[in-house]
Amino acid sequence: MTEKAESQSSNTESKTYKFLGQRIPLHDGIQRLQGEMPYTGDLEFAGMLHLRLVISPHAHAKIKSIDLSNALKVPGVMGVFRAEDLPCGNKVINSRTSAVLAKKRVLFNGQPVVAVAGESIQAAEDGAEKVKVEYELLDPVIDLEEAVRPEGPVIWPEGIPDSDVDLAADHGGDQAGKQAQQGPRSNVNQGDVYERGDLEQGFRLADVIIERTYRTSFVHQSYLEPQVCVVNPEIGGRLSVYVSTQGPRSIRKEVARLMSLPLSKVNVVPMAVGGGFGGKHGLIEPLVAAVALKMRRPVRLELNRGEDFMGGMPSPACQVELKTGATSEGTFCALEARILMDNGIFASPWGNLLATLLGSTYNVPHARVEYSEVNTNKPMGGPYRAPSAPLSAYVLESNVDLMVKELELDPLEFRYHNAASTGDEMINGTHWQSVNIQACLERLKEHPLYQNNTNEENTGSGFAVGVWRCNVSPAGANCRMLEDGTMQLYLGTSDISGIHTGFAQVVAETLDLPLESIEVIQQDTQSGPIAPVSGGSMVSYSVIPAIREASEEVRERLLKLASEHFEASTKDLELHQGSIRVKGVPSQMVSLTKLVKKAESSRGGEGPVMGSGKCSLPENAPAASVHWVKVKVDPETGEVTPLHYLAIQDV
The missing domain is CATH 3.30.365.10 (Aldehyde oxidase/xanthine dehydrogenase, molybdopterin binding domain)
Structure with a gap:
């Protein structure tokens, strides 16, 4: 069940629409159900080659040698490629898409090292099995706390790659953090501290203080259709890139840059998307394009599930140390957070987004939020369903629940009293263009499920607030x-x-x-x-x-x-x-x-x-939501059964 909260600034008079707001079938639903929807993996071109990959079994290692000789002897193998064999081999590796193939070292388990092109998938797989790569193992950086210690190994001793600002802009981030300090290199590629008020004074005012540390893991987007791409080199030097993607233009831009081609020579043809959830913003396209340019033939690469899990861009892991304080009257008076965002091997903006949401959902007069974008020898962290927003809600609302429980306050009234509103200053110094948390809470308060709720034996209910900046x-x-x-x-x-x-x-x-x-x-x-x-x-x-x-x-x-x-x-x-x-x-x-x-x-x-x-609108349109659930717990098995779920969305 979903309720819509009225905007604070909109006309409350309802308008009757004939088509908008009505439940109708998907325009391509029949095509999908009957299997008529063309997906990238269904494409066939005359003379098309198939790619298979040799991936790194190590999180961090030097590449001592690569022997391609036996692979080249396999019947049906038409080409075997190292990074230096491809048109983009001279490009700097500073993002997941630019890491076409590993060069002098591998940086995460699952990183592509060699690409084998065959007349058939089987020929390419047979060739890949014959490639011999000799590695010299290096100390990997895995643990977040170990990664930020000054005496530990540094992944990028020659300098930290720039943040992927385009990726940040695509998902609600309008600014990157400050570059890590110059001088001794570290695994913190970006970071910042957002502050307001007097933190010590804020905690002195508090009648209850809650301190907790929260940890989350990498989560793969788990789309049904794996990463797949077909590139066809056409007459006139143009590359047609057929791909399941959420961002055709960003892929065109990256392929053109890495292949040193004008944008007009790269045409991205978006196919039906078999699931994305933030994970289909570009990954293998530059590699397929490079081989197609080299061979002057159509080329297809479809990752198997293991390659996709190991070499994709899952949502990053994170550690948040959160300290919050509130008064007995119900004022959220202090908040302090330390965020370590595990962005994997390359730079990402997700710690900045988390810091902004964590420090801006409620009007806390005394606050300090420090975040660090940390590099580790893992796949690059990517977006997944409003990146950092679910994490912010989980961390912040957990502490809020603990505070109101100890103070014996009404959880709805506490949130309503402290919720951010349109025009309020955010922790990073910008302002909420619109945010209607209070309207969502009002709808919850008046809803029959909430008003008539009684907690029978082995049942319980609760709710949480969430916000997202949108873009x-x-x-x-x-x-x-x-x-x-x-x-x-x-x-x-x-x-x-x-x-x-x-x-x-x-x-x-x-x-x-x-x-x-x-x-x-x-x-x-x-x-x-x-x-x-x-x-x-x-x-x-x-x-x-x-x-x-x-x-x-x-x-x-x-x-x-x-x-x-x-x-x-x-x-x-x-x-x-x-x-x-x-x-x-x-x-x-x-x-x-x-x-x-x-x-x-x-x-x-x-x-x-x-x-x-x-x-071209000048401002974001942030959204808020309140979700309420009632569950029943089996005391013998621990099984949790949702009984009622109410979602109230600010639209």
């Missing part, structure tokens, strides 16, 4: 109505979570068209409009204004055509179920198909009925 990005959209009445919507945004169905609803609402007449077309990076990555909770907020602008332009074009047909003012006309009619005179009606045919067939006519829209 925003420039976007465009194009529309065209065909002469048979089909409305085509052209986008560059990958479809995850059924978002294309939502886009069709926007067009249907604007033009009063049946949903089945709307076709959503996801275009490649060569032809499609600019689009954000499908992540960071930014797609609807960023793209829908552009879609609305494009469909409204079509609407105005159609009304103009109808005004000429009826010799009436556009103000006296209205769209109605695929037609335009004169207001108050339902019999005076003309179909849209007739208008479009006339516009496209007459000399000197209006021409194609098209519209375009663009949007």
Whole structure:
């Protein structure tokens, strides 16, 4: 069950929509159910080669030698490649996508070292088994506390790679932390301290102080479809990259950079996404592109499940030391946190995001949050379902529950009294553009499940607050109505979570068209409009204004055509179920198909009925939520059974 909280700044008068907010089938649901949806792994090209990888069995080691001779003798093997054999071999390794193949050393267990291209998958696998790599083991950095000790081994003694700022921007982070101090190198690649008020004074005011240390592990996104990519080199030097991805444009940018090609020579063709959850933002595409350039043949690489688990970009592990204080009157007066974010081998922004959310969900007058982005010999930490937000809620709400329990306060009233509101300053010095925690709590308080809740034997209930900054990005959209009445919507945004169905609803609402007449077309990076990555909770907020602008332009074009047909003012006309009619005179009606045919067939006519829209919003649109659950616990087995679940979302 999900409730929607009213925005503090919105008009509370409800509007009745015909299509928006309605439960409708996914626009491509039948295709998916019948197995007709084309996925990247289904693609076949004439002369296509298959790649298999030789991956590192060690977390940290020097590569002493690589013997390719036996692999090259395997029937069907067409090429065996080390890093220096590829067009991108001279590029600096400073991110997961630039780590095409290991060079002088391996940095994590599962890192690709050699790529073998074969006429078949079996030939490539047989060749990979014949590659001999000799390693000299180095001390790995695994434990977070060990990683930050000055006397311990340092992963990047020659300097720490830059943070992946693009990845941060895609997921709600608008600033990177400060670079680690110059001088002796360390495994802390970035970090900062956010402070406000007088921390010592804050804890002196507290009647209860709770100190806890929380630890989380790496979590793989576990999408059903593993990482897979096909690259086809075309006439004229262009690479067509077919891939299941949440961010086609970021992949085009990285492939072009690593291959030293202009953007116009790289065309990313987004295929159906078989699950992403933050894990499909680019990983193997540069490697496949490099081999395709080298061989001048189509190349496909599909990771097996083990390779994907070991070499992907799971959400990072973390350690948070949290100390909080509150007064007996219910004021959240002090908060101190130390965050060690295990970003794996490369730099990521997730500690910064966690610090911002942890210190900004509640208005705590005296606070200090220190975070460190730490490198270890593990795969690079990546985004996973609002990165750092679930961790912030888990850590912060656990401490809040402990405080209110000890003070014997109402947990809802405590949160309501201390919750951040629109315009409040965040711990990093910026301000909440909008955040409606209190509205969510009000909805919870008045809901029958909460009001009528009684805890019977072996049952219990509780709730937690969560916030997410969301993000925003420039976007465009194009529309065209065909002469048979089909409305085509052209986008560059990958479809995850059924978002294309939502886009069709926007067009249907604007033009009063049946949903089945709307076709959503996801275009490649060569032809499609600019689009954000499908992540960071930014797609609807960023793209829908552009879609609305494009469909409204079509609407105005159609009304103009109808005004000429009826010799009436556009103000006296209205769209109605695929037609335009004169207001108050339902019999005076003309179909849209007739208008479009006339516009496209007459000399000197209006021409194609098209519209375009663009949007670049200046601010994020943060969201809040409150989730309440009631469970029953079997005292003998420990089995927990959810009885009721209520999710209240600020939309």
